[in-house]
Amino acid sequence: MTTGAEQGEIAEVGSPVLVPADPVDGVAPWRWMTTVIAVATLFLGVFNAHAIAAWFDELPPSPYTEPLRAPIAAWAATTARLGLDAPRAAVRARWEQAQAMRFGSEQPGEDGSAR
Amino acid sequence: MLFPTLSFGLFFLVVYCVTWSLGRSNEWRKIALLLASWFFYGAWDARFVALLFVSAFVNWALAQAIVRSDDGRRGRMLVTLGVAANLGVLGYFKYAGFFLEQLAALLTPLGFGRDLPLLQVVLPVGVSFFTFQAISYLVDVHRRRVPAASLLDLTLLMSFFPHLVAGPIVRGADLLPQFRRVPRIDRGVVAAALLLILWGLFKKAVIASQLAGALVDPAFFDPTSRSSFDLLFGAYGYAVQIYCDFSAYSDMAIGLAALLGYTFPRNFDQPYRAASLQDFWRRWHISLSSWLRDYLYIPLGGSRKGPVRTYLNLFLTMLLGGLWHGASWSFVIWGALHGGWLAIERFWSRHRPAGLPRAPRCMGILLTFHIVVLGWIFFRAQGEGEAFAYLGQLFAGDWRNTLVTPLSLALVALGLAIHAVPVGILQATAARVRHHAAPVIGLSLGVLILIVDAMRPEGVAPFIYYQF
Incomplete structure (x- = not known):
């Protein structure tokens, strides 16, 4: 009988979420976790509103989605007008530059020519 | 979803x-x-x-x-x-x-x-x-x-x-x-869970997706039209892609479960730093390899019935492990390759001449990695015919580059370099993160997700292991 089968895998190989204990662990952990998630969500709602609008545009029309379509598009337009989408656009532009870099004449999007 | x-x-x-x-x-x-x-x-x-x-x-x-x-x-x-x-x-x-x-x-x-x-x-x-x-x-x-x-x-x-x-x-x-x-939940678990989810998101949305679109898919689409150089890096690229894809899913699954209060076991442990195939299977898809060990290899007799049965049991276990991935001869060949090499390793460990000096560990890592990459060619190809065509062209000796861009090369290097990161770095980082105020961590998390989102391609391909 192996360790894994007797006691489960966690006893044998551990888990990446098990961190050595610290007194801070027990300090309002649920409130801490929820605040982290809420702040990150709000941040993305403000600075990545374009992604929300793009995702919403791909949803099939339904009585539940249609009333939300205009407010979401308006929110994305407002954040864009205020320049809040600029950080994402700047990172995207740099990433596209990196994608466009070449050693020579390689063309990953086209058929090869070895034949 | x-x-x-x-x-x-x-x-x-x-x-x-x-x-x-x-x-x-x-x-x-x-x-x-x-x-x-x-x-x-x-x-x-x-x-x-x-x-x-x-x-x-x-x-x-x-x-x-x-x-x-x-x-x-x-x-x-x-x-x-x-x-x-x-x-x-x-x-x-x-x-x-x-x-x-x-x-x-x-x-x-x-x-x-x-x-x-x-x-x-x-x-x-x-x-x-x-x-x-x-x-x-x-x-x-x-x-x-x-x-x-x-x-x-x-x-x-x-x-x-x-x-x-x-x-x-x-x-x-x-x-x-x-x-x-x-x-119950504690800050350490939450911090580790958030880091795992973020890291998984980066591996899947950036490394795996970019490599799939720019390197691996073109290499495997029509290998006979590519150079040996392209195919070599296509195979390395797939090794990184499948690791970043599948381990990303596991990381996110473990992180999400932890945010709901449940602990899952580790499923990957820097597999490409394995110095033998046996070591690789202790680090890759651990929950499957230990399942096969406990519910197939050991019931078959394991190593208790003599050397020949041990080799046969290793081979059969991996053959069936290959078939578990899908109903095709490519997966059977992939399983047979792993089972056969595991049997060879076991034979060598028993019959190695006593006076022979041991090879350095880095040689073991290199050899194991290339055996695994050879297996991935069968795993990724549309069929066994395409896999053999890939191998044939790989050794054709044409070393022109028509496919590998600086970004692809950098991502392959990054995907391999993360295997050299010290063990336990995630837990060490989580141990620091839990001491900071929640709004600071929330903002940092938001910024990092925004960066990952800016680098991801339009749309996300399904995880490779969804098909299994």
Whole structure:
């Protein structure tokens, strides 16, 4: 009988979420976790509103989605007008530059020519 | 509903709020998680939610009967019936079409092939994972390793959405005791979970997706039109892509479960730093390799029946492990390669001349990595013919570059370099993160997700292991 089968895998190989204990662990952990998630969500709602609008545009029309379509598009337009989408656009532009870099004449999007 | 999408993000936020708002009512919490898991699964194909429930119900009833049976023979009969029923489900959905095709190929020369029905079966997502989970549960109940679970607990064990469609194969011994108590959370676990989710998002949305589109897919699409150089880096690229894709799913699954209060075991441990294939299988898809060890290799006799049976058992275990991935000869060859090399390693460890100096560890790592990459060519190719064509062109000796860009090369290098990162760095980082104020961590998390989102391609391809 192996360790894994007797006691489960966690006893044998551990888990990446098990961190050595610290007194801070027990300090309002649920409130801490929820605040982290809420702040990150709000941040993305403000600075990545374009992604929300793009995702919403791909949803099939339904009585539940249609009333939300205009407010979401308006929110994305407002954040864009205020320049809040600029950080994402700047990172995207740099990433596209990196994608466009070449050693020579390689063309990953086209058929090869070895034949 | 894929993990790195907004749809899943909203789904998870709702599940998070509902489950934690249920406070100390553990039963209602589990019911809410079960309903959420069925909704998640139903987003692919609602018909298979019934399959999931029926499978859980049958396994629950069999486990109850096994526990009540005083007679050892009756217990053995029941567990055999259960294993056969689970394998029957897997066999029908996954292999019926393949075996009928092979039978037709055999019978056609005799004039009977055309009488066989053509079977096109829709494969339920994650069927390989939840049937293996059910089999291990029945065997463990029969061997008194775990007590029989309630219907709710077993159904949730098999349906729990973080691991449902692509593992890890979380055993009853790990999750059932957690279901029996109200989950607790601490800052260390939360910090590690958030880091895992973020890291998984980066690996999947940036490394795996970029390599798939710019390097691996073009290399494997028509290998005969590519140079040897392209194909060599295409194979290395796939090694990085599949690691970043599959380990990303595991990381996110472990992180999401942790945010709901449940601990999953580790599923990957820097596999490309393995110095032997045996070592590789202790680091790659650990929940599958340990499942195969505990429920196939050891019952076959393991290493207890002499050297020849040991080699044969290793080979058979990996051959069946290959077939578990899919019904095709490519997966059989992949499994045979791994099983054969494991047997060779075992033979060498027993018969190595005493005076021979040991090779440096880095040689073992290099050799193991290339054996694994060779296997990945069969794993990724559309069929065995395409895999052999890939290998043929790989050794054609044309070393022009028509495919590898600086970004592809950098991502392959990054994907390999992360295997040299010190073990436990995630936990060490989590240990620091938990001391900071929540708004600071929330803002940092938001910024990092925004950066990852800016680098991801439009749309996200499904995880590679969804097909298994």
